Amino acid sequence: MRYPLLPRELGYFLAVESYDVAIIGGGPAGSTAAILLSKAGRRVIVLERDKFPRFHIGESLLPFSMQTFTRLGLQEKLRAGFLEKFGGEIAEAGGEKAAKFYFKDGFGSRTDRSYQVTRSKFDKMLLDHAAESGAEVREETLVENVDFDRDGAMLSLRRDARSRVLGRAEARLSENTRACYVVDASGRNSVIGNKFKLKKSYQHLQKLSLFAHYEGLEREEGIDATLTRMVRTLQSWFWVIPLENDRTSIGVVLEAADFKSSGLSAEEFFERAIAEQPLVRNRIGAGRRVSQVYTAADFSYRSERLAGDRWLLAGDAAGFIDPVFSSGVFLAVLAGEQAADVLHEVLDHPKRARRLFRHYERLVNRAMDVYLRFVESWYGGKEFIEVFLTPTELFQIPPAVNAVLGGNIGNRFAIRWRMELFYLIVRLQRRWTLCPRLSLMPKSDGQTAPLKPASI
Ligand SMILES: Cc1cc2nc3c(=O)[nH]c(=O)nc-3n(C[C@H](O)[C@H](O)[C@H](O)COP(=O)(O)OP(=O)(O)OC[C@H]3O[C@@H](n4cnc5c(N)ncnc54)[C@H](O)[C@@H]3O)c2cc1C
CATH class of the missing domain: 3.50.50.60 (FAD/NAD(P)-binding domain)
Structure with missing residues (x-):
């Protein structure tokens, strides 16, 4: 009343x-x-x-x-209902380079796992x-x-x-x-x-995402079957997230303008975007989409x-x-x-x-703020992924980046200065080639005409 x-x-x-x-x-x-x-x-x-x-x-x-x-x-409820997750993998779309990271290796790691959840x-x-x-x-x-x-x-x-x-x-x-x-x-x-x-x-982060659930994807053995996989292309990035009961979540994030100017429906655009990326397409293999294609826009x-x-x-x-x-x-x-x-x-x-x-x-x-800086660096150009995918033991930067990827946003000096160094290398990479350059373009197999590329 x-x-x-x-x-x-x-x-x-x-x-x-x-x-x-x-x-x-x-x-x-x-x-x-x-x-x-x-x-x-x-x-x-x-x-x-x-x-x-x-x-x-x-x-x-x-x-x-x-x-x-x-x-x-x-x-107990988490253990009984959901798939444990031990880390992730980030790959570049050309298929030349990929890096796996496991939470156990992160600086100050408190636990080696989390969950993938429906x-x-x-x-x-x-x-x-x-x-x-x-x-x-x-x-x-x-x-x-x-x-x-x-x-x-x-x-x-x-x-x-x-x-x-x-x-x-x-x-x-x-x-x-x-x-x-x-x-x-x-x-x-x-x-x-x-x-x-x-x-x-955040006007500079006005992206759009399309995503759906799949079933029937092949999975690796052991803990690698639990990883979140990301594929970075020149104009977008994809996620492949294994869930419980044979489900897999697949999504793509891109400039909102690229989708709007395509004139395609969400479903058509999504299927085309996947067809164009061998790393994602091969992962789906004989699997099939079992949900509608959802969209989310303007999310930052x-x-x-x-x-x-x-x-x-x-x-x-x-x-x-x-x-x-x-x-x-x-x-x-x-x-x-x-x-x-x-x-x-x-x-x-x-x-x-x-x-x-x-x-x-x-x-x-x-x-x-910790994630905003990380995200701005990711979208700031190809240099983030070029540095990320260059293996180095230098100053133990990877465990610091790994820690932030696991949610360690604490003020530990040991992580903070290493992250500053990581961002510095990414900035320097914009002017000089410190790490090998990557095209982020899939190798063409002639199966699909590519969607118009834009800068990420
Ligand atoms: C494309 C995309 C991919 C993402 N992937 C990930 C990921 O892999 N991992 C991750 O951690 N996060 C991810 N996120 C972010 C994640 O979805 C959100 O950050 C998270 O759900 C936030 O939780 P919340 O409780 O704040 O809000 P929500 O989960 O959105 O819950 C808000 C609730 O409020 C209710 N509500 C809204 N208005 C009212 C009202 N007026 N009265 C009563 N109830 C109301 C809604 O019905 C809803 O249930 C992703 C986001 C996007 C857009």
Whole structure:
């Protein structure tokens, strides 16, 4: 029920439910925050627009999330339901060079593995775990608006209740709920970010992605069967991610303009792009596509602020820095965990809010900065991949790069100076040939006319 014209106190009196924390969105960021706050004895509500399980992209996880998953009590569920992942491989499209990396070799490696997950199943596992931990979880409940006042927030909700008895499409029910604090974990929808116009796009990273699921691909023996494979071309890059139950996720990321100017449908473009890349095509072999071709566009942005008097932004609602290094779920889980810890303390000591919220904002921004720099270097030209694929034991740079690829965004000096050296070599490679040059062009086999190349 909604009481828009009533004084706030009367609204409470008329049975508007009240919580310590309301969480908008039941993805990895929202569920992580909900599990930890509920386990700590806080009254938490999760408001999720969709009915789970639902499709979501973001399937390759980083090992530095494992410690948080252990804290959430998820080890057994992860082991039972998903494919372990031990590292990755990056290859150049010409097929001349490729480099494998294993998480065990990363600087300060805490664990040698993470997981490849079908997100529909993974997200449902997390959300169910939040409910089991004591959170009130409401699916098919859209947060339409949030109004803040001195004591907290009023959230306007809309429930799409399908009336099976009458066979009617849907009935829309509106109601309000109150909370002392709000975690906006609504993903790219960024409910609070949009309300306060905080979202800023990275114009130089406006990419587009097409992806689908496959079955029947041959896999290597042993741990190499678990690796995320990436193929870098001149104008795009591909991922091949093995999932549980014979599924494989395959996707391509490219300049949005290249797809738009092609005049092709998503399906036609995707099939052509794969047909043109022998390394990806050969991996598919006799496998077949078993899902539609999905698209996602304009995905890199950041919110100008990540916290206000009564709110925190977590996960994609705070920002998203390109999928290339699989950092999205790692950053979402990191922010969800930090948000929960901060709010748990602030609920007992409200005077600490400003300081703790500032600390939260700094920490999450710093983590995003690490990946932003990495991503800008990746898209800055061919030099990143030329340096990356040149094996060297010099100053142990590879274990430092490997550590960042695994989610080690800590401030360890040992990693920081080696990363600076790596970026310096990439910059020098732009002027001088320190590492062998690569064309990043597949060897032509005459099977397909190439899509128009553009610069990456
Ligand atoms: C092409 C591509 C590939 C990617 N690959 C990877 C990868 O390999 N590895 C990786 O770690 N990350 C990857 N990502 C990133 C990853 O998908 C996200 O970073 C991650 O899902 C963020 O989690 P989240 O909890 O913040 O948001 P989400 O997972 O998006 O969850 C947000 C939830 O909020 C709900 N919601 C939205 N609006 C409302 C509302 N108004 N009211 C109520 N509920 C609402 C949504 O229904 C959704 O369930 C990829 C992203 C893209 C675009």
